[in-house]
Amino acid sequence: MDTATIGGVWHEVVGTQPHPAWWLVAVTGVAALAAVSVRSVWHVLRNVVTIAHEGGHAFAALITGRQLQGIRLHSDTSGVTVSRGKPHGPGMIVTAFAGYVTPPLLGLGAAALLAVGHITALLWASIVLLAAILVMVRNAYGVVSVVTTGAVVFAVSWFGSATVQAAFAYAFTWFLLLAGARPVVELQSKRSRGRAPDSDADQLARLTGMPGLLWVFGFGLVAVAALLAGGSWLLPDTMPQLPSW
Template sequence: MNSAEIAERGSTILERLTTTQTPPPWELVVGTGVAALLLVVFRPTWRILRNAVTVAHEGGHAFVALLSGRRLNSIRLHSDTSGLTVSSGKPYGVGMVLTMAAGYPAPALLGLGYAALLGAHRITLMLWLTIALLVALLVKVRNAYGLLSVFVIGGVMFAVSWFGTDDAQAVLAYLAAWFLLLAAVRPVIELQRNRRNEPNSDADQLARLTRIPGIVWVLGFGVVAVCALVVGARLLLADVEGVCVPPLTHSTCAPAAP
């Protein structure tokens, strides 16, 4: 690809960032949802793709740490899909609680944000916002595996958004949205199941900070994940022909035209 082609491609992407794209066919929307579900429930794929959930989880800690006025020091991502975000500030108080509580809801809320963008037919914007977030995260990653994980995810996003067809971009965008919405539930279940062996889990640290039992925090994480999945699914399926997805009001779907 020569400089003229690069400039032309860049100009096209810039234009697409400010415009909407054609909604994909219903087969793609539903098919990517089914594929994402299989990726989450099938143990071998989950072991690999859970790294993407960890990136979102640690990104949530980092983002809220900065918002709450704490100093973000480092992010580490490990091959066992665990992670660690280190920030400086008071070891107690609202900022510390919000930072600690942000991890588990982050994948669900990111997936919900993706669903909102895709529901508005902003496929290109969703892909490039993801790349921008990964670049911002990359600045604070401090270990080799973490760098590799972020580079791989960002590289896939960039390659498909730059070289891929409209259909390829739609597949990746919808698959990512469905995956985060569905995958956000499983770590919460794993959190509760493993709490006996992990006394320093996010929920238990929050319990020590707030005197609110850890199980309450786990249930709160679960409620956020399930609500995000329900609302996100409605947004993603809103344009699917033949599927009744009533809005979040007391109204119902209108009958389809003959």
């Protein structure tokens, strides 16, 4: 890659792109909602949410001074992040809390970038974050999952037209915003049947003495708030007017 090409790529990354048509924003939102709602599609794409979830645990562990041991992602869309440090205290609480809130917060950040026209920057930021997570993954399925996700984002950012990039960026952002709530619902469903005794919420309950259900409510509150705020940023200012009768 020559200097001119590198300069062109950098100009695209730091520059802004025009906002897409209202119908593209609407269609990508509907597609993302379908992806979250249809069980077979959700089972595949939930891997993306798990990557973000475990990445959130890992980032929280690092910033709170814990020693990160690694991330493992599994084919059933579960995952685990192992860190070493005090088994109690603020650092452990922040680390345990970070998982479920990271996907919707990433969606909120992505919506903020799209609101100011940074479509290409969003795509490349996603690649950088995935590369950072890849370094921490410690099993084969996890490596394949992260590399595949990164390859898709790279292919869109490098080979896709402006319209394809915009459609992917908006669909990806809608998906993160909408997908933030479903794992929380699934978590409480498992907890109610006694199938998740070591869930993040139950770990937080043991760490703080506060009920696990309260922590589940906190996860859900963050997800809903991010969806409402991020969704309002994604929707265009000008929508088609309905005919007056």
